[in-house]
Amino acid sequence: MDDISDLLELDAAGEPLSGRIVQIFQVACRLFAQRGFDGVSMRDIALECGISKATLYHYFPDKDSILRPLAIGTTKSLCLHVSRHDRPDAPPLERLRSFLTETANFFEKFRWAWIAASTVFWSDPKTRARKERIEWRDRYEQLLRDILQAGMDAGELRPMDVKLAGHFVLGSINWMPRWYRPEGALSAAGIADRFCDMIIEGIRAEPPASTPPRRR
Structure with a gap:
């Protein structure tokens, strides 16, 4: 299991998160994903962590205070990860x-x-947390739109509504959590690579028609 602390900010003192806090985030994250936010109680999280409810409440006053940093951290980290691998x-x-x-x-x-x-x-x-997360989401989506616009400017992609095309491309990835299984034949990146082939075939610019030779 990957260290979820990679998605989270430092604590209030600017220090790395303690092992116990990371464990709570890790367990709560899995439970929220498997059962839904409303299907998980603080008692469930405490039991899975092997700690008392009193100990859990010492660190977090409620479920929102666990999920909110995860939500912001995931969106921010995704944007930064993809941006680092982009080569303009x-x-x-x-x-x-x-x-x-x-x-x-x-x-x-x-x-x-x-x-x-x-x-x-x-x-x-x-509101402030939601606004921050939306800002990171917008930066991520804007990168995609910039790439699509660059493709149109270079004549590699046909003219189209960039915002709508961005929604089309993201739709292929955003539904992956609903049906992807780690034990499947393809990795997530392998599936995305095949998606990309299909997407490109749909939005690639048509090659310019060749001019027939002039008769003499």
């Missing part, structure tokens, strides 16, 4: 493939966090 000087179609496969790599590494975080994207009652 590369051909647009190569950048598009990287965007999809690196998104899939991130999903596969942090599958439980991705699923848990996706359940509360619009329902967080904390």
Whole structure:
């Protein structure tokens, strides 16, 4: 299991999170993903962690205080991960493939966090936290739109509504948590790579028609 602390901020003192806090996040994340947020109680989390409810409440006052940092951290980390692997000087179609496969790599590494975080994207009652998460989501989606626009400018992709095309591309990845199984024949990145082939065939620009030779 991957260290979920990679998705989280440092504690209030700027120090790495303690092992107990990381364990609570790890367990809660898996339970939220498997049962849904409403299907998990603080008692469930405490039992899975092998600690008392009193100990759990010492660290977190409620379930929201566990899920909120996970939700923000997952969205922010996804954006930063994909951006780090993007090469603006590369051909647009190569950048598009990287965007999809690196998104899939991130999903596969942090599958439980991705699923848990996706359940509360619009329902967080904390306006500031929701706004921060939306800002990171928008940066991630804007990168995709920039790649698609670069493809159109280079003549590699046909003219289209960039925002709508971005939704189309993201739709192929965003449903992966519902049906992807780690024990399947293909990795998440392998599936994303095949998706990319299908997507490119749908939005690739038609080659210019060849001019017939002039008769003499």
